[in-house]
Amino acid sequence: MAMGAVSNGGKRRRSAHTDMGWLCYVFLAFLCFFCNVGRSTDSLRPGESVTRNRTLVSADGNFALGFFRPGNSSSSFLGIWYNSINNTVIWVANRESPLPQDSEALFTLGYDGNLQILDGGGRNIIWSTNISGSGLAGNSTAAQLQDTGDLIVKQGESIVWESFDVDSDTLMPGMRLKVNKKTGKRNLIRSWTGSDDPRGGKFSWGMDPKGSPQMFIWKENIPHFRTTLYQDGFPYSLYFPSAGYTSYSFATENDEVYFSYGYANTSIQARFILTPEGYIHILSRPKTSEIWQIQWVAPRLDCELYARCGSFGTCERIDSHPVCSCLEGFKPKSQRDWDKGKYDAGCERRIALGCGEADTFMRLAMMKWPDHSSSLGNKTFQECEMECSKTCSCTAFAYATTSNSAVNCINWFGDLVDLARNYSPGGFSQDLYVRVHSSELNGSSGNDHSSHKNKRRLVAIIVASVSAFFLITVLVYILIWKYCGRKGWVCRRATVSTASLLGKDDIELLQLSLRRIIDATNNFHEANKLGEGGFGPVYKGFLSEFGMVAIKRLSKQSSQGLNEFMNELKLIAKLQHTNLVRLLGCCVEDEEKILIYEYLPKRSLDKFLFDAFQKENLDWNRRFQIIEGVAQGILYLHKYSRLKVIHRDLKASNILLDEAMKPKISDFGMARIFGIDQTQAKTNHVVGTYGYIPPEYVLHGQFSEKSDVFSFGVLLLEIVSGRKNSNFFRTQLSSTLLGWAWKNWKDGQPLEFVDLAIKESCDSPKVIRCIEVGLLCVQAIPTDRPIMSDVLQMLSTDHVTPIPQLKEPAFVSSQSSSIVCTSHPNSKNEITISILDPR
Numbered sequence: 001m002a003m004g005a006v007s008n009g010g011k012r013r014r015s016a017h018t019d020m021g022w023l024c025y026v027f028l029a030f031l032c033f034f035c036n037v038g039r040s041t042d043s044l045r046p047g048e049s050v051t052r053n054r055t056l057v058s059a060d061g062n063f064a065l066g067f068f069r070p071g072n073s074s075s076s077f078l079g080i081w082y083n084s085i086n087n088t089v090i091w092v093a094n095r096e097s098p099l100p101q102d103s104e105a106l107f108t109l110g111y112d113g114n115l116q117i118l119d120g121g122g123r124n125i126i127w128s129t130n131i132s133g134s135g136l137a138g139n140s141t142a143a144q145l146q147d148t149g150d151l152i153v154k155q156g157e158s159i160v161w162e163s164f165d166v167d168s169d170t171l172m173p174g175m176r177l178k179v180n181k182k183t184g185k186r187n188l189i190r191s192w193t194g195s196d197d198p199r200g201g202k203f204s205w206g207m208d209p210k211g212s213p214q215m216f217i218w219k220e221n222i223p224h225f226r227t228t229l230y231q232d233g234f235p236y237s238l239y240f241p242s243a244g245y246t247s248y249s250f251a252t253e254n255d256e257v258y259f260s261y262g263y264a265n266t267s268i269q270a271r272f273i274l275t276p277e278g279y280i281h282i283l284s285r286p287k288t289s290e291i292w293q294i295q296w297v298a299p300r301l302d303c304e305l306y307a308r309c310g311s312f313g314t315c316e317r318i319d320s321h322p323v324c325s326c327l328e329g330f331k332p333k334s335q336r337d338w339d340k341g342k343y344d345a346g347c348e349r350r351i352a353l354g355c356g357e358a359d360t361f362m363r364l365a366m367m368k369w370p371d372h373s374s375s376l377g378n379k380t381f382q383e384c385e386m387e388c389s390k391t392c393s394c395t396a397f398a399y400a401t402t403s404n405s406a407v408n409c410i411n412w413f414g415d416l417v418d419l420a421r422n423y424s425p426g427g428f429s430q431d432l433y434v435r436v437h438s439s440e441l442n443g444s445s446g447n448d449h450s451s452h453k454n455k456r457r458l459v460a461i462i463v464a465s466v467s468a469f470f471l472i473t474v475l476v477y478i479l480i481w482k483y484c485g486r487k488g489w490v491c492r493r494a495t496v497s498t499a500s501l502l503g504k505d506d507i508e509l510l511q512l513s514l515r516r517i518i519d520a521t522n523n524f525h526e527a528n529k530l531g532e533g534g535f536g537p538v539y540k541g542f543l544s545e546f547g548m549v550a551i552k553r554l555s556k557q558s559s560q561g562l563n564e565f566m567n568e569l570k571l572i573a574k575l576q577h578t579n580l581v582r583l584l585g586c587c588v589e590d591e592e593k594i595l596i597y598e599y600l601p602k603r604s605l606d607k608f609l610f611d612a613f614q615k616e617n618l619d620w621n622r623r624f625q626i627i628e629g630v631a632q633g634i635l636y637l638h639k640y641s642r643l644k645v646i647h648r649d650l651k652a653s654n655i656l657l658d659e660a661m662k663p664k665i666s667d668f669g670m671a672r673i674f675g676i677d678q679t680q681a682k683t684n685h686v687v688g689t690y691g692y693i694p695p696e697y698v699l700h701g702q703f704s705e706k707s708d709v710f711s712f713g714v715l716l717l718e719i720v721s722g723r724k725n726s727n728f729f730r731t732q733l734s735s736t737l738l739g740w741a742w743k744n745w746k747d748g749q750p751l752e753f754v755d756l757a758i759k760e761s762c763d764s765p766k767v768i769r770c771i772e773v774g775l776l777c778v779q780a781i782p783t784d785r786p787i788m789s790d791v792l793q794m795l796s797t798d799h800v801t802p803i804p805q806l807k808e809p810a811f812v813s814s815q816s817s818s819i820v821c822t823s824h825p826n827s828k829n830e831i832t833i834s835i836l837d838p839r
Helices: 002-036 335-339 381-389 446-487 514-520 562-574 620-640 695-700 705-721 737-746 764-777 788-795
Strands: 063-068 075-082 089-092 106-109 115-118 125-128 141-145 151-155 158-162 177-180 189-194 197-207 215-219 222-226 236-238 246-253 256-263 268-274 280-286 293-298 313-316 324-326 330-332 347-349 359-368 373-375 394-399 409-413 419-421 430-437 529-532 537-543 547-553 583-589 592-598 644-646 655-657 663-665 672-674 680-682 686-688 702-704 834-836
Touching: 063 106, 063 141, 106 141, 177 197, 189 268, 197 256, 197 268, 256 268, 293 547, 324 330, 330 335, 359 381, 381 394, 381 409, 381 430, 514 537, 514 547, 514 583, 514 592, 620 644, 620 655, 620 663, 620 705, 620 764, 620 788, 644 705, 695 702, 702 705, 705 737, 705 764, 705 788, 737 764, 764 788
Parallel strands: 313 419
Antiparallel strands: 063 075, 075 089, 106 115, 115 125, 141 151, 151 158, 177 256, 189 197, 197 215, 215 222, 236 246, 246 256, 268 280, 280 293, 313 324, 330 347, 359 419, 359 430, 373 409, 394 409, 394 430, 529 537, 537 547, 547 592, 583 592, 644 672, 655 663, 680 702, 686 834
């Protein structure tokens, strides 16, 4: 019995120890789990997973992997993005299998060595890497998010899968866009369906599946755009003009032809993206910025679309009308379609080939080589020509001039498609030798024949044009004279020529064709529209000379007309200041009147200042920087520019912001030029924007430098308060914004006027000084207002310039003046100019 008791007691003690061990184990496991919740690493081991509360982050912190919901989408996806910019996704796993928004899915590395997305119950596989092979399972398998943004699966030291080989809409540095010439295996860049929809879109981008060193964009598997044909003999590097800090190269390695790129400047990041609309964009940003800038776009012109001009037709990259022409020795298959701008049918030979001595080759310089080439190896020029001559179906050949080229003889058979002349952006242009009947050359070389032919054609065109112009001018003159005489009118000649507008002493202004503008804006597509004002709509576009630009188009229903357009053109072409928007060019063609400006990605001040969410981006330092910048710009207009200019339409929507939030004054359609000693002028046509116009201008039509000072004062008070003057009437605070500022200052509570978004963090003395300067600028009597040089001195922290005695400002009460204001009927938004009639 005693022995049994001792034995049982020993068992109980051992059982107690065992229980305690399990409790400790569970407790430690719980602590480990608790400590790892939300922790980010760059790797997954078999059995580990990523949930909605956990992400993988690359070792350098540049990239993150996890679940996300794009834009306003109701679905979620697993993706990789720049860790500092959550909305810049570079890869999506389950593109074709979106998850419900509230799904509790897991991303895990299975024990079979495959990455998988499992549904909330863990039973169904939503997406998998589907890697097969022996030896994948085991503890040596791991997944890792690399510093390049590539997600890899490793078996020991061998990479068995990587996200860079799986469809994405982004080509990253170090990633290869490739095709195997033997197996045909390749990877593709595939666009999203929409900006909020990562599912595969209509467009894909990749290397030529036949192994030729050229790239395509396909639209639903039909060629949409093709680069030029690059020679063999890689590596071959090039630098795009607008992105010189990034190196690009083609190469061939183990039967694999690929394109890749890398950084030449490590302080700048770059990426390629294929947009849902079918454009390749090269985007870049300094690592210190969150804003991506478009550096290069393809295709940029309608001319660059695949086979735009049909077989044996060539697209003229230099502005021309029509954009397509037949090669020498060829004619349109359908002249009627050609005249209507329908070029798809292409061209045909004027004289059939003789296949033998009757044929010769015509040299065409600066050509984009056509599609469907065949390489014949390394030969001499004569051997290359002979190879094409002895084969009747050979229609053209080219001889590559790169010294290290392993293949320099290239032939084409059948129709020549996707030709372009004067082709150089993104590649190179070289000679093309096209087979024609010898009678087409008339015993001369192709160049001589083409030259003489072009000269004869040019002479005929000039003679016909001059004759037609003279005849039309005479007829128009007779018709106008008779019409005006019958009506009893006095007729005078008007012109919209910019050459006649800008005098000899003016700076030259680039004039672009309407065709270029249409191509740059995708025919003024609604998706490119930035806004609309009294002048008309403004579009963003891409021009090779400048990159992204803002294109301002005069609307036929605009309240502003030709006079305002020409006024803005003449004024801003002469003005050069860091706080004035830069005019780059213009277009006056047919009935179109267009101005091309520098593109400012942040758009206008009112988009930030009067938006409850966006105003958080305007801290006090930025607001004061904007105030000072606008003041500097106005001072330049009034005092230091070649012309003394009164802007007459200063307002928040006419202050544009660059990437660094520095202000630039825009919209000079209402501006007037003053003589150097002139101080005041009068008009019967009062123009401006409700809420910014001084009383003497509204009531008597008098304007001067002090008119701009008044508008600046209103703008300054708007920036401080975050409220719009024209929307302030009949509020409980006061009748007007100016009245509210005056009341708070007079009551000794100026900080009650300050925007709540900056009230806690602003520099109180500087804010109060700004309110006082603003009230001084909006004094009812012009002589009580300061000039802009005094304004800047009073705002400066380096000077303690006393503020003159303040009086009650203008428009403190709604009864203080009788103003009749009528908005233009075509007004669509807050930036429209209103027309006021003085009494």
